[in-house]
Amino acid sequence: MDDFTSLAFDHAPLGIVMTEARVIRSCNRTFGEMTGHDPSGLPGQSFRMFYDSARAFRNIRDIGLHVLRSGAIYSDERLLLHASGRALLVRFRARTLAPDDPLSRLVMTFAALRDDQPDRVLTPRERTVVAGLARGQTSKEIARDLGLSPRTIEDVRARLLRRYEARNAAELLTRLAGPAF
Known part of the structure; x- marks a missing residue:
């Protein structure tokens, strides 16, 4: 080069x-x-x-x-x-x-x-669920990929929605990503 x-x-x-x-x-x-x-x-x-x-x-x-x-x-x-x-x-x-x-x-x-924000640290399970949501997967699809029950994924998703005060997966991903500029 x-x-x-x-x-x-x-x-x-x-x-x-x-x-x-x-x-x-x-x-x-x-x-x-x-x-x-x-x-x-x-x-x-x-x-x-x-x-x-x-x-x-x-x-x-x-x-x-x-x-x-x-x-x-x-x-x-x-x-x-x-x-x-x-x-x-x-x-x-x-x-x-x-x-x-x-x-x-x-x-x-x-x-x-997003920038590193200490209040946004995710557990390994939460990271896996968020990654699936970011790929557009449903809870059922994420569960199948991970060999878990859809209810487990729904529980993780619900906790994340509450923690980040998001109404849906798209809003959750936006909040995790933080401001663009």
Whole structure:
């Protein structure tokens, strides 16, 4: 990379990551800062480190593959695990370099959707439910993915709605994301 390309990559206002088979091959400084990691130590690491459980990492694997196989850009909102252990809500976008095997080479961007706010710390279960809601899943779909009862998911969802004084899932996600500017 020439100096300008390297500067643009490292200082882009988005976290940028390239993976091969879900292993980080390259990432920019912004991604490292966003996730609380030294970016020089991330290449060679599995993306599993950004999920609170092996199950969450497995469950998110196939989401959006049909879009990537078509050559389009996939986008959603999801939770990543910060180095401190807190949840980080991000806008995620991905483009594959190999539509026949989308996860073999993937370029991803991440934009943080909220500042770290101590009163907004979520439990691992709450993070998983919020991530499902951010993907547009119903409580029943989230429950099926996690191997839990829909009632359990409804209970978690109801507690979150009360805690954040939200009337519905969309309002909850907006409150968790915080102000855009």
